[in-house]
Amino acid sequence: MAVKPPVMRALSRSLSLRLRQAPRPSSPCSSKQLRTYSNEPTKARLNGSVDYSSTPLLNHISQSCLANPELPQHVRQSKTKRINLFQAINEAMRHALQTDERVLVFGEDVQFGGVFRCTMGLAQDFGNERVFNTPLSEQGLVGFAIGAASEGMRPIAEIQFADYVFPAFDQLINECAKVRYRAGDTGMDCGGVVVRMPSGGVGHGALYHSQSPEALFTHVPGLRVVIPRSPVQAKGLLLAAIASNDPVIFMEPKILYRAAVEQVPIGSYTLPLDRAEILKPGSDLTIVSYGTPLYTCQAAIEAAEKDFRCSVELIDLRTIYPWDRATVLESVEKTGRAIVVHESMMNAGVGAEIAATIQEQAFLRLSAPVKRVAGWATHTGLVYEKFIIPDVTRVYDAIKQSLDY
Amino acid sequence: MSLRYGTRIILRRRGLYAPAYVNTSQSPLLARSWQRWSSVAASPASERVLFPGALNSKFTNALEFTRPSATEAIPTYRVMDQYGVVIDEHSGVDTTDEEALKLYSHMVTLSIMDLIMFEAQRQGRLSFYMVSAGEEGITVGSASALNPSDVVFAQYRETGVFIQRGFTLDQFMNQLFSNCKDGGKGRNMPVHYGSRQLNIHTISSTLATQIPHSAGAAYALKLQNLQRPDLPPRISCCYFGEGAASEGDFHGALNIAATRACPVIFVCRNNGFAISTPTADQYRGDGIASRGAGYGIQTIRVDGNDIFAVRKAIKEARRRALEDGGKPILVEAMAYRVGHHSTSDDSYAYRQKVEVEDWKRRDNPITRLRKWLEDRGLWDENKEKELRGKARKEILIAFDKAEKEKKPALRHAFTDVWETLTEEQKAHMNELRSVIERYPEEYNTDEYEGGLDGLKIEDSK
Numbered sequence A: 001m002a003v004k005p006p007v008m009r010a011l012s013r014s015l016s017l018r019l020r021q022a023p024r025p026s027s028p029c030s031s032k033q034l035r036t037y038s039n040e041p042t043k044a045r046l047n048g049s050v051d052y053s054s055t056p057l058l059n060h061i062s063q064s065c066l067a068n069p070e071l072p073q074h075v076r077q078s079k080t081k082r083i084n085l086f087q088a089i090n091e092a093m094r095h096a097l098q099t100d101e102r103v104l105v106f107g108e109d110v111q112f113g114g115v116f117r118c119t120m121g122l123a124q125d126f127g128n129e130r131v132f133n134t135p136l137s138e139q140g141l142v143g144f145a146i147g148a149a150s151e152g153m154r155p156i157a158e159i160q161f162a163d164y165v166f167p168a169f170d171q172l173i174n175e176c177a178k179v180r181y182r183a184g185d186t187g188m189d190c191g192g193v194v195v196r197m198p199s200g201g202v203g204h205g206a207l208y209h210s211q212s213p214e215a216l217f218t219h220v221p222g223l224r225v226v227i228p229r230s231p232v233q234a235k236g237l238l239l240a241a242i243a244s245n246d247p248v249i250f251m252e253p254k255i256l257y258r259a260a261v262e263q264v265p266i267g268s269y270t271l272p273l274d275r276a277e278i279l280k281p282g283s284d285l286t287i288v289s290y291g292t293p294l295y296t297c298q299a300a301i302e303a304a305e306k307d308f309r310c311s312v313e314l315i316d317l318r319t320i321y322p323w324d325r326a327t328v329l330e331s332v333e334k335t336g337r338a339i340v341v342h343e344s345m346m347n348a349g350v351g352a353e354i355a356a357t358i359q360e361q362a363f364l365r366l367s368a369p370v371k372r373v374a375g376w377a378t379h380t381g382l383v384y385e386k387f388i389i390p391d392v393t394r395v396y397d398a399i400k401q402s403l404d405y
Numbered sequence B: 001m002s003l004r005y006g007t008r009i010i011l012r013r014r015g016l017y018a019p020a021y022v023n024t025s026q027s028p029l030l031a032r033s034w035q036r037w038s039s040v041a042a043s044p045a046s047e048r049v050l051f052p053g054a055l056n057s058k059f060t061n062a063l064e065f066t067r068p069s070a071t072e073a074i075p076t077y078r079v080m081d082q083y084g085v086v087i088d089e090h091s092g093v094d095t096t097d098e099e100a101l102k103l104y105s106h107m108v109t110l111s112i113m114d115l116i117m118f119e120a121q122r123q124g125r126l127s128f129y130m131v132s133a134g135e136e137g138i139t140v141g142s143a144s145a146l147n148p149s150d151v152v153f154a155q156y157r158e159t160g161v162f163i164q165r166g167f168t169l170d171q172f173m174n175q176l177f178s179n180c181k182d183g184g185k186g187r188n189m190p191v192h193y194g195s196r197q198l199n200i201h202t203i204s205s206t207l208a209t210q211i212p213h214s215a216g217a218a219y220a221l222k223l224q225n226l227q228r229p230d231l232p233p234r235i236s237c238c239y240f241g242e243g244a245a246s247e248g249d250f251h252g253a254l255n256i257a258a259t260r261a262c263p264v265i266f267v268c269r270n271n272g273f274a275i276s277t278p279t280a281d282q283y284r285g286d287g288i289a290s291r292g293a294g295y296g297i298q299t300i301r302v303d304g305n306d307i308f309a310v311r312k313a314i315k316e317a318r319r320r321a322l323e324d325g326g327k328p329i330l331v332e333a334m335a336y337r338v339g340h341h342s343t344s345d346d347s348y349a350y351r352q353k354v355e356v357e358d359w360k361r362r363d364n365p366i367t368r369l370r371k372w373l374e375d376r377g378l379w380d381e382n383k384e385k386e387l388r389g390k391a392r393k394e395i396l397i398a399f400d401k402a403e404k405e406k407k408p409a410l411r412h413a414f415t416d417v418w419e420t421l422t423e424e425q426k427a428h429m430n431e432l433r434s435v436i437e438r439y440p441e442e443y444n445t446d447e448y449e450g451g452l453d454g455l456k457i458e459d460s461k
């Protein structure tokens, strides 16, 4: 080549000062990259205190994983393996593909493993007929899934980012959610559809790689909306979603793909699609959340329980709609205080529904108004994300305010 | 004139020939002539029937399906060959030496900025970057053939358009570092540039959404061209990848641009990949160019490594787009994506490194133009060194300046969502402020312009 590009090393040298070698990312919005170009305050005690390697929300040892009473007996006697969330998703699809020939896996860039590596190895192992790339059209590929499901298959469609599900909105809301109701006894049904999508903030996704649009889907009867918090949950909930005869929107908090690592049972198992889970019992206050903010809540609770000598119950909603109202109400009946935490914007968010339900059904038991800690009324501007998405401090402060009320 | 009305007249008179242009976009002028046609009687033994949906179709008794694979692929227009030799001296390159040198310098600047910023991302100094390697000729060349007042809609790999239109190195760096001088107020991911002054709409990550925008904008320009005949007429020009062309928005855009006869050039950069997805998984037709006919849109395929070919194609496309009151034109510019999709991608997970190296060696818009310049005695190794040294120095100066700037004021997290801040937003801003004030050690607001005071509502719209 006649034109010589400048040598990389020379370039590095000329990029004066502060040569901090960032890890080479292998997927968009890889979470490892995060901290290098945003300065965290050094004296912080609350913010930045989420530690995935020690959080009690993850099963760091096999025994704690297998102690889970929701797991079937034979699974509880089996072995576990330490994997992260994208590997757990991969395992779930692998089990499904292995055991059910109706299962298909497809989406943009799925064949080489997907931009978040969730489908790695599946095309090689199960063939291009069942695991394949689609053209770049969300409406096309979701409509395709609905058609395949309505003729008896169990398609798992991947949307590359939840932010890009909107071209498929019509297919999901006017078709997917309504096919069975519309058909009545004429017999049509697309229950086997699962639409997976990475969602939520990672610190630098800006407007179109950070959204958590679950509330847009919880406003639609007929869809199940599921958000797992961990590898164990992801595997069991995804397998349940694939087995479900209702269409499922399965949102995977993308920051957890690599950050959340735990012991996961090797075999196949499902977790209930209609039950919230109490992660930590408590007596003074109930926090309801799902997905990534659960880790934020856990860290806030640890600090608050120390500082305020209180006892906080933490509930993972898991299935965001239909949701387990009984578990939440029972908890609030006990504690008399509630906070709902989610990343997406507050107005008409999931928190609004939960707060309203608590207010309707447990009004007399409440010692404080139900609080919402959620994204502010704005978009996720790149450099503002850490101020917009709930952090440990805001949850800690909400606990304090609720207790002090 | 409404098509349905015209059709009804035709049906009443039975058995009419329709003129040949009916399936293409209609200008007012043509529409009038069609009306004239519709009043001419035709023989009942006509070989064509006026089904309203395909007025030109002749009858045939051959049971034949169209077989796209049996027709020859649309040719790729070139002005110079791989060695920079002009193929037809007679028609020439339609570019002055001075212009050619400028184009070359812009392409080189772009490629150097790409190298530096890619490396800077690897060092963790910015969150993201996308290079244009292999597509510099398409963006720089096409932009050079447009009028500066023409309106551009881009996807994200069109940095060359911004350079050609005069977006400054400071402007690039301010956006890339999301600092307080970034016109986008630090809200967008790197490379999502935009500029009203330069008539380039701000880039959105959502693929293909800009394609129908460009049709609508072209319609606005079409009407404005009529309303202000004293001003030079304008068109819009829309860029997108061959992957994005699979989106419904692409179809909707081309179709409405055709039915409303919008003066817009659709430029598809076909670089062979949409992240990992090769074109074989993206479509089975003859590229994107073959779709033009389906929408009744005049189309050309051009060699994207040949900046002169790109320029000539766009110049002619622009002329045609403004002809007869306006019409859309589709240009498919062929390239090979030499770089990774973005800094978040490692393309060796889905393609061979040798394939990329082969392509780099085989052909490249920058080397091709350099060969042409050298053959004309306009360029040599010294000039090359000088240009590269100067470009690099200027980029690094802008880089250093931009990296040192503060982030925009925190209130810009909330401004511009609605035209003015809502009551709810103000409450949220106060709540955020109160949390930061009560837990000062938990937040670092110093890196934002004005620190915590930058969140003041009085200063916001």
Ligand SMILES: Cc1ncc(C[n+]2csc(CCOP(=O)(O)OP(=O)(O)O)c2C)c(N)n1
Pocket (backbone or CB within 6 Å): A108, A136, A160, A164, A167, B157, B205, B206, B207, B208, B240, B241, B242, B243, B244, B245, B269, B271, B273, B274, B275, B337, B341
């Ligand atoms: C609606 C939507 N879906 C998916 C994506 C994720 N995505 C970003 S770039 C890309 C590939 C685009 O390929 P192409 O249009 O060919 O342009 P190129 O990157 O090759 O220049 C994909 C799938 C997106 N940004 N928007």
